[in-house]
Amino acid sequence: MAIIAVDMDEVVADALDEHLSRxxxxxxxxxxxxxxxGRHLRDVIPYEHRQETEQIVHSEDFFADLKVMSGAQEVLxxxxxxxxxxxxxxxxxxxxxxxxKYEWLGKHFPFIxxxxxxxCGSKHIIAxxxxxxxxxxxxxxxxxxxxxxxxxxxxxxxxxxxxxxxxDVARLFASIxxxx
Amino acid sequence: MAIIAVDMDEVVADALDEHLSRxxxxxxxxxxxxxxxGRHLRDVIPYEHRQETEQIVHSEDFFADLKVMSGAQEVLxxxxxxxxxxxxxxxxxxxxxxxxKYEWLGKHFPFIxxxxxxxCGSKHIIAxxxxxxxxxxxxxxxxxxxxxxxxxxxxxxxxxxxxxxxxDVARLFASIxxxx
Numbered sequence: 001m002a003i004i005a006v007d008m009d010e011v012v013a014d015a016l017d018e019h020l021s022r023x024x025x026x027x028x029x030x031x032x033x034x035x036x037x038g039r040h041l042r043d044v045i046p047y048e049h050r051q052e053t054e055q056i057v058h059s060e061d062f063f064a065d066l067k068v069m070s071g072a073q074e075v076l077x078x079x080x081x082x083x084x085x086x087x088x089x090x091x092x093x094x095x096x097x098x099x100x101k102y103e104w105l106g107k108h109f110p111f112i113x114x115x116x117x118x119x120c121g122s123k124h125i126i127a128x129x130x131x132x133x134x135x136x137x138x139x140x141x142x143x144x145x146x147x148x149x150x151x152x153x154x155x156x157x158x159x160x161x162x163x164x165x166x167x168d169v170a171r172l173f174a175s176i177x178x179x180x
Numbered sequence: 181m182a183i184i185a186v187d188m189d190e191v192v193a194d195a196l197d198e199h200l201s202r203x204x205x206x207x208x209x210x211x212x213x214x215x216x217x218g219r220h221l222r223d224v225i226p227y228e229h230r231q232e233t234e235q236i237v238h239s240e241d242f243f244a245d246l247k248v249m250s251g252a253q254e255v256l257x258x259x260x261x262x263x264x265x266x267x268x269x270x271x272x273x274x275x276x277x278x279x280x281k282y283e284w285l286g287k288h289f290p291f292i293x294x295x296x297x298x299x300c301g302s303k304h305i306i307a308x309x310x311x312x313x314x315x316x317x318x319x320x321x322x323x324x325x326x327x328x329x330x331x332x333x334x335x336x337x338x339x340x341x342x343x344x345x346x347x348d349v350a351r352l353f354a355s356i357x358x359x360x
Contacts, residue, residue, distance in 0.1 A: 003305065086305050092294045098278035114272045115302045121295025125183065125266050127307035127323060143307060 001084045002178070005118075005128035005144075006076065007135070008089035008101065010151045012109070013066040015057070016041070022056045023049075036152035063100035068108050071166030077111050078170065082178045085112055088126050090138075091119035132169065136160060147172065181264045182358070185298075185308035185324075186256065187315070188269035188281065190331045192289070193246040195237070196221070202236045203229075216332035243280035248288050251346030257291050258350065262358045265292055268306050270318075271299035312349065316340060327352065 009015035019041060020031055027049060035044055042050055056062060076085055087105055091097055098119060105117055118126065123133070124141035131138060132147045136157055139146030147169070148160040163169045189195035199221060200211055207229060215224055222230055236242060256265055267285055271277050278299060285297055303311065304321035311318060312327045316337055319326030327349070328340040343349045 005305070088305070091299070092282075092297055095279065095282050095294070098282070098299070099275065102272075102275050102278070113301065114275070115300075116305075117272055117301060118305055119271070119278070119299040121293065121297060125185070125268070125296075125298055125307055127305055 001082075002130070003086060003128040003144075004079060004083045004173075005086045005088040005123075005126050005131045007131070007133040007138070007149070008087055008091075008105075009066075010069075010134040011132055011149045012069050012072040012076070012087070013063070013104065014069055015063070015066055016151070018062065018066050019053075019056055022062075023053055026052065026056075033152050038153065038156040040153050057094055058096055060096055061100065063094075063097045063104055066104060069166060071170075073108065075166040075170045076109065079173055080111055083129075083173075084116070086116045086118055086126075086128060087112060088118040088120060088123060088128075088131070090121055090123065090135075092121035132163070181262075182310070183266060183308040183324075184259060184263045184353075185266045185268040185303075185306050185311045187311070187313040187318070187329070188267055188271075188285075189246075190249075190314040191312055191329045192249050192252040192256070192267070193243070193284065194249055195243070195246055196331070198242065198246050199233075199236055202242075203233055206232065206236075213332050218333065218336040220333050237274055238276055240276055241280065243274075243277045243284055246284060249346060251350075253288065255346040255350045256289065259353055260291055263309075263353075264296070266296045266298055266306075266308060267292060268298040268300060268303060268308075268311070270301055270303065270315075272301035312343070 006012060023029060024031060031044060041053060045053060079085060089101060091101055123138040129144045130147055131142050131144055132149050134149045134151040134154055136148060146160055148154060148162045150162055150164040163172055186192060203209060203221060204211060211224060221233060225233055259265060269281060271281055303318040309324045310327055311322050311324055312329050314329045314331040314334055316328060326340055328334060328342045330342055330344040343352055
């Protein structure tokens with residue numbers, strides 16, 4: 001069975017939505033995803049907010065509260081009939097996220113075994129046929145095919161197969177012959 | 181740079197020593213590694229001890245207290261000059277171990293970046309040239325070369341390149357031409 005590796009934040013979990021909500025509540029601000037085309041949150045906020053804004057994702061409960069990206073559950077469940085699905089998340093950047101990420105995945109993606117979760121840093125250690133990710137840096141040394149999941153910060157990046165949402169992922173894989 | 185993936189328990193961390201110490205203290209027993217040739221601890225203890233013995237590794241502090249396997253630090257530090265080293269541990273079997281494992285690695289292997297830690301379940305997701313592991317099940321679908329690290333439970337397993345300790349790992353890699 002071919003393997004699809006799937007990133008977590010901005011691909012199956014809407015971490016940006018939660019980050020914006022918490023930032024806006026903290027500073028009584030009104031930053032939306034539309035303000036972030038080609039940029040990260042840290043690029044559009046006052047310099048003096050940076051440290052505290054970075055700390056938001058390091059709080060114990062941040063990853064427990066994330067919304068599921070629309071369509072991720074249905075499409076991954078369907079794809080898991082034909083492919084082996086792994087969740088590959090750069091969790092080492094936020095070590096406090098381990099337990100919350102593990103529990104969140106079990107709650108929202110019960111059809112994926114915890115034996116198929118990978119908490120890593122550099123993703124060139126991942127052996128998969130496809131990697132669906134919002135960060136192109138993970139595609140550089142990856143030996144399979146990188147599929148760029150659309151996010152505000154990567155919208156101006158070119159040169160990769162881009163999917164704009166999970167329906168687009170379903171269409172893409174429907175067009176690929178399955179190797180058995 | 182070629183990649184060496186290195187398992188954690190029984191390869192760089194002496195989890196069995198700690199498990200035996202705690203089991204023997206709990207039941208006033210005297211099980212040693214010599215009793216475990218070809219067997220796991222669960223195979224040699226009274227049936228009624230099994231559940232509590234299994235729980236020992238699920239306690240929060242278990243992985244914080246492990247001794248480093250003799251020679252692991254020196255040999256991995258030397259190999260890290262010629263190879264990229266990743267620590268690949270089946271942490272998903274014991275989710276409570278995440279933080280203790282992360283901190284233990286940082287303390288004892290400060291020359292390995294946390295970006296090169298991989299907490300996983302199934303290891304056929306690992307893209308590496310070599311995998312040093314005490315469990316041959318991880319070699320089945322692994323596309324690189326599996327190197328079996330000697331442990332009491334695997335002593336009767338044949339058909340793999342076996343290393344008996346870290347000095348043996350150093351000798352093995354000294355005999356392999358380095359690809360740059």
